[in-house]
Amino acid sequence: MRIILINPPLDSVIRDGHVDPVTSYLFYNSAPLGLLYIAAVLERRGDTVACVDAAAELLDIPRTVQRIVDFAPDIIGIGSTTVVFDGAVELAKRLKEALPAVPVVLGGYHVTLLPEEAMQHGCFDVGVIHEGEHTMLELVEHYEGQRALEDIEGIVYRRDDGAVHHTPHRKTFRKLDELPFPARHLLPPNLYKPVPVDEHAMPKFAMVTSRGCPHACAFCQKSRTGYRSRSPVAVVDEIEHLVRDFGVRDIAFVDSLFCANKRRVMAICDEIIRRGVKVSWTCSSRVEVVDKEMLQRMKDAGCWRTRFGIESGSDQVLDFISKGITKEKIRNAITWAHEVGLRPKAFFMVGHMPDTHETIQETINFAKSIPLHDVTVQINTLLPRTPQMEIWEREGEKWGRVINETTSEKSFWEPTFVPWGLEPDDLIRYHRQFYREFYFRPVTLARHLEGIESWRDVAKYVQASNLFSFLFYNAEKPSLGMVRNFVKTMVKGGEAQARAEAHEYVG
Numbered sequence: 013m014r015i016i017l018i019n020p021p022l023d024s025v026i027r028d029g030h031v032d033p034v035t036s037y038l039f040y041n042s043a044p045l046g047l048l049y050i051a052a053v054l055e056r057r058g059d060t061v062a063c064v065d066a067a068a069e070l071l072d073i074p075r076t077v078q079r080i081v082d083f084a085p086d087i088i089g090i091g092s093t094t095v096v097f098d099g100a101v102e103l104a105k106r107l108k109e110a111l112p113a114v115p116v117v118l119g120g121y122h123v124t125l126l127p128e129e130a131m132q133h134g135c136f137d138v139g140v141i142h143e144g145e146h147t148m149l150e151l152v153e154h155y156e157g158q159r160a161l162e163d164i165e166g167i168v169y170r171r172d173d174g175a176v177h178h179t180p181h182r183k184t185f186r187k188l189d190e191l192p193f194p195a196r197h198l199l200p201p202n203l204y205k206p207v208p209v210d211e212h213a214m215p216k217f218a219m220v221t222s223r224g225c226p227h228a229c230a231f232c233q234k235s236r237t238g239y240r241s242r243s244p245v246a247v248v249d250e251i252e253h254l255v256r257d258f259g260v261r262d263i264a265f266v267d268s269l270f271c272a273n274k275r276r277v278m279a280i281c282d283e284i285i286r287r288g289v290k291v292s293w294t295c296s297s298r299v300e301v302v303d304k305e306m307l308q309r310m311k312d313a314g315c316w317r318t319r320f321g322i323e324s325g326s327d328q329v330l331d332f333i334s335k336g337i338t339k340e341k342i343r344n345a346i347t348w349a350h351e352v353g354l355r356p357k358a359f360f361m362v363g364h365m366p367d368t369h370e371t372i373q374e375t376i377n378f379a380k381s382i383p384l385h386d387v388t389v390q391i392n393t394l395l396p397r398t399p400q401m402e403i404w405e406r407e408g409e410k411w412g413r414v415i416n417e418t419t420s421e422k423s424f425w426e427p428t429f430v431p432w433g434l435e436p437d438d439l440i441r442y443h444r445q446f447y448r449e450f451y452f453r454p455v456t457l458a459r460h461l462e463g464i465e466s467w468r469d470v471a472k473y474v475q476a477s478n479l480f481s482f483l484f485y486n487a488e489k490p491s492l493g494m495v496r497n498f499v500k501t502m503v504k505g506g507e508a509q510a511r512a513e514a515h516e517y518v519g
């Protein structure tokens with residue numbers, strides 16, 4: 013059969029024809045591996061598969077529809093997260109006009125989390141819950157006339173009377189080594205561009221070595237999703253495939269938690285070293301699962317950065333969001349990572365339910381007090397089916413108010429939930445202030461200067477100046493005034509100055 017798989021267009025492209033700097037860096041800096049895994053199992057079956065990453069190609073709806081029509085598919089698959097779901101709906105509606113006889117299958121996070129709501133739109137024929145490889149194979153058999161829809165586990169569909177029907181839950185697939193490598197040849201590799209501070213060597217590809225997460229952080233949708241991992245040999249086989257067949261020089265392991273199991277991580281590192289694979293890589297971790305021996309082995313095997321979810325610098329907030337870590341554990345892990353040369357990066361959020369002016373400032377101060385090389389800061393957003401959303405539904409008004417019910421591309425960068433005692437503008441201001449106080453310091457600048465080895469490195473910072481001006485000043489484009497302020501702040505080395513100036517630029 014002919015099957016086309018789509019990463020849907022971005023709202024801002026549909027609406028305005030362009031994207032802002034944050035979206036441009038954070039919404040399509042790596043390939044949609046979920047779609048590519050599905051493509052790979054279909055190709056292995058003998059189907060003819062195409063993949064269109066409309067988000068990365070900045071396609072609007074008509075151009076995406078045209079690409080799909082040109083392919084003349086028998087089945088269309090769309091994978092959607094929550095924040096791009098509106099675009100997925102609009103696309104599916106237009107496809108129902110252009111190709112009314114072709115079934116549209118929806119997969120990915122949003123339909124998994126909110127199946128009833130997703131199927132209400134009437135433009136999707138079937139929704140696939142959770143991981144889709146085996147379900148999609150069975151759906152193709154259904155459309156070939158070999159299998160009844162109601163016999164396929166893990167789907168939702170609308171019955172003739174309009175009611176949404178759920179089939180029984182599909183057992184979690186554990187034998188990840190049996191899956192083929194993602195069909196990366198279906199997408200142009202040069203589409204994906206990392207954020208400048210994450211660009212180490214190009215080409216850089218994403219890869220995933222495990223699925224799910226055993227932890228239960230309150231804001232996260234991967235909370236308690238059952239951890240499974242691939243064997244070290246299979247992992248390094250894929251690394252070699254990327255190096256050999258795509259010339260890859262840097263890999264981002266995008267597992268929810270790459271470092272979940274020390275023995276496995278050590279075995280992967282040993283296998284990379286044993287085979288002499290020449291590649292650098294980065295991965296995600298939690299502070300309490302690493303020790304110095306493990307970090308050193310990772311460094312020896314080519315790791316150049318570890319990413320840690322820290323989220324807050326207040327023990328009380330960390331406790332509330334069930335992060336299961338303390339400031340002491342954070343300090344130890346970040347110090348070890350820095351000492352072995354792993355250039356640690358951390359994720360933080362402002363606007364946690366119990367956040368106050370004091371806890372946010374405590375978080376900013378804490379981030380500056382540990383040897384981090386980079387930070388990503390987002391504004392807390394209540395996503396469906398997270399423990400945090402359950403708290404909101406149970407006792408939300410005790411903690412704050414929701415000022416914007418919709419989740420969109422701007423969520424995480426514009427306030428949607430605001431804790432009592434804070435105003436929406438406070439969150440925007442602290443968000444920018446966090447970046448400015450962290451980056452406008454001689455020590456951070458020095459860490460970045462150490463990483464500059466060529467004119468190409470300089471060029472990547474210049475290219476990203478619009479992202480920096482957005483993060484530091486809430487402005488779409490850099491101006492001379494901003495550069496002057498930056499230099500002034502660096503010369504004074506005064507973080508209070510950075511704090512004061514943050515107010516001037518809140519737009």
Ligand code: B12
Nearest residue numbers: 039044045046089090091093094119120140143144266268
């Ligand atoms: C890598 C990554 C990215 C990459 C690539 C995204 C992509 N399209 O794959 C980039 C950097 C671009 C990205 C951006 C964003 N991300 Co992101 N990202 C991830 C991450 C870490 C890994 C995704 C991955 O490759 N998983 C491995 C593959 C194999 O699994 P999978 O994607 O789930 O795919 C399976 C199923 O979902 C299903 N499936 C998926 N698509 C389809 C399609 C069909 C037709 C079918 C049948 C099935 C199906 O089958 C797949 C194979 O089993 C996840 C967390 C995680 N560990 O999963 C967050 C995650 C997906 N991201 C998230 C978010 C919020 C974002 C951003 C909004 C940025 C931000 N503020 O954090 C943007 C939104 C981008 C967008 N276009 O929607 C959330 C999504 C929450 C939600 N409800 O939507 C997640 C879950 C993180 C989290 N813990 O909350 N992300």
Ligand code: SF4
Nearest residue numbers: 225227229232235268
């Ligand atoms: S934030 Fe990370 S550790 Fe916590 S539940 Fe999500 S994926 Fe797991």
